[in-house]
Amino acid sequence: MLLCLTVDHRNADLALLERIERRTDTxxxxxxxxxLARGAVVLATCNRFEAYLDAPGLAPEQALDGLARATGLSRTxxxxxxxxxxxxxAAEHLFAVSSGLESASVGEAEIAGQVRRAIDAARASGRASTELERLFQQAMxxxxRVKHRTGLQTRGRSLVxxxxxxxxxxxxxxxACRVLLIGTGAYxxxxxxxxxxxxxxxxxxxxPSGRxxxxxDSHGIRxxxxxxxxxxxxxxxxVVACSTVHEPLLTRERFDDTVTEGSPPFCSRFGRLPAPERSRTRPRLLIDMGLPRNIAPDVAGVAGVELLDLETIALHAPIPELGAELEARxxxxxxAAEFTALRAERDAIPALRELRSFVNGILEDELSRIRDRATGGATEPDHTAETEAALRHLAGRxxxxxxxxxxELAREGRAGEGAGAVSTLLGEPSTRGGS
Known part of the structure; x- marks a missing residue:
């Protein structure tokens, strides 16, 4: 059974996501x-935390209890x-996430790389089961497919x-703008x-990590x-902050309030943000892309400083181009339906092996007899080759x-019926064989 536990920008505020993010390793x-599970892949981005589990027999309630204990959150x-x-x-959700359909900015391209890095990390640490490998490879x-057929990721804008x-x-x-980038990772x-x-x-x-x-040097900046x-x-x-720190790097103490005054906050929920009420010498604009936060929220209270965080950015995310999104979904x-069907088909593999082994065993016995006769001169070599090809064709048919x-039975969830039928018809291995 594949299970996905997801906490994202739709259901959780930034503070809760930060609390979980700080305990990602735990x-x-x-x-x-x-x-608990045969494999686990954790996907943690700036506006979501997800755990994908390959856990046959695991009830969702048990998985939630485990996540609650690990994060220190109450079950409620x-x-x-x-x-x-x-x-x-779970497969459909991951495919939608990797295609940018579940992002705050629908169609963002960066998420595909984050999904790829999540399975790479799980593989490197030995946490990626075969089933999760198949799932994440198909997500890529x-x-x-969504990118090339719909152009959604081209139209969509990333959060930054x-x-x-x-x-x-x-x-x-x-x-003329002086910019400070904080962080050296993929984002x-x-x-x-x-x-x-x-x-x-x-x-x-x-x-912060000294890189x-x-x-x-590699990007040609200072x-x-x-x-x-x-x-x-x-x-x-x-300032554009996107570092993976666990506590705010830029606190209020790092800023003074002597530069400018009267700058309006990023508070408009719809439309273009309001223009400044009066001229300012030089506002300091702070964009916090980090989760957990790179910039303490109370920095927004410093005169002349405007702070834009993930929650505010999400409020201004544009309405997606509906036609492209519908096609992508x-x-x-x-x-997802095809992935699930192929997973189900794999349940038929033992019965298929049993059936083919039985038929191929009889085929090889007959071919061996024909070759022996050809060796003894009873049949012509050309006739032997033709007969062998005909028998192989017949076995395939x-x-x-x-x-x-x-x-088909496996896709319908009836793989057990098929396996039982094969075993019943063919009998125990000791009773099989040609005549």
Whole structure:
């Protein structure tokens, strides 16, 4: 049985997602317990936390209890925020996630890479079962199919692209804007590409883990030393934070309130954000893409500082292009149904092997007799070859219909009936054989 436990931006606020994210390692270890599941893959992104389990016989309630214990959340609190998907529904959900259909910004392209890295991490640590490997590999195939057939991921914008669009009117001249990028992971690379697409030229990078020099050298930007962060913040117009820290890196103490005043917050739920009420010398714009947060929420209270976090970005996510999304969801549903059917067909493999072994055993006995006769000169070599080809063709024809029927029964959830029929007809191995 495939199980998926998901907590995302639709059902949980950012604070709850942060609490779970901080315990990702603990959760992953707990859900990977062999007594609980044969395999586990954890997908943690900026607006979702998901666990995919290969766990035959595991009840969803048991999985939720395990997740609650690992996260330190009450069962009631977790149940209110967590959705559970089983079997085909779990496959359909993952296919939709990897295609960007469940993102705050529908069609975002980065999620496919995050899904791929999740199965890579599980494989590297020995947590990826064969069933989960098949599931995630198919998710990658479906994501590419959606991208090429619908163009949804081309139309959709990533969260960082959406965030930059929201601050576009505040920045004004992107070429003159001083930008500080915090973080050096995969999302930092996407953020840097989005900043350059807007025309940003003056970009520095700071890394809490000390990787700023390597990232800056490979991307052609300026590194910011650990002891230079506060000075950099005083001269920066825009901060884009996307580091994997467990506690806020930028706290209120790092900011002063002497630069500007009167800057309106990002509070409009619909439409374009309001223009400043009065001119400002230089606002400091902060975009927090981190989960857990990179920037403490109370920084928004500093005069002249505007903070845009994941919750606010999600509120401004555009309505998707409905035609493309509907087509994409149809692709996802069809793929999930086919994946489930193929999984069911694998239940017929033991019966198919038994049937083919029986027929092929008789075939080889007959072919051996024919070859012996040819060796003794009783038949011509050409006739022997023709007879062998005819018998193999006949065996294939005889096996075809039973093979198709066994697979059909498996797709209908009746693989046991097919296996029982084969065993009943063929009898015990000791009673088999040709005459």
């Amino acid at each position: 959760v992953t270890t707990a859900l990977s317990d062999p007594e 609190e977790l149940s209110a925020a967590c959705s559970v998907h089983r079997g085909e529904a 195939v479906v994501s590419k 692209q959406l965030a930059l669009a929201l601050v576009d009117s505040r920045v004004g001249d992107w070429q 930092a690379g996407a953020s840097l590409a989005a900043l350059r697409a807007h025309g940003a030229k003056h970009i520095g990078v700071y890394s 700023a020099d390597a990232f800056a 590194p910011v030393a650990r002891d230079a962060l506060d000075a950099e913040l005083r001269d920066t117009d825009l 149809d692709i996802v549903r069809t793929a 005889l096996l075809h219909r039973p093979t198709v029927r066994l697979r």
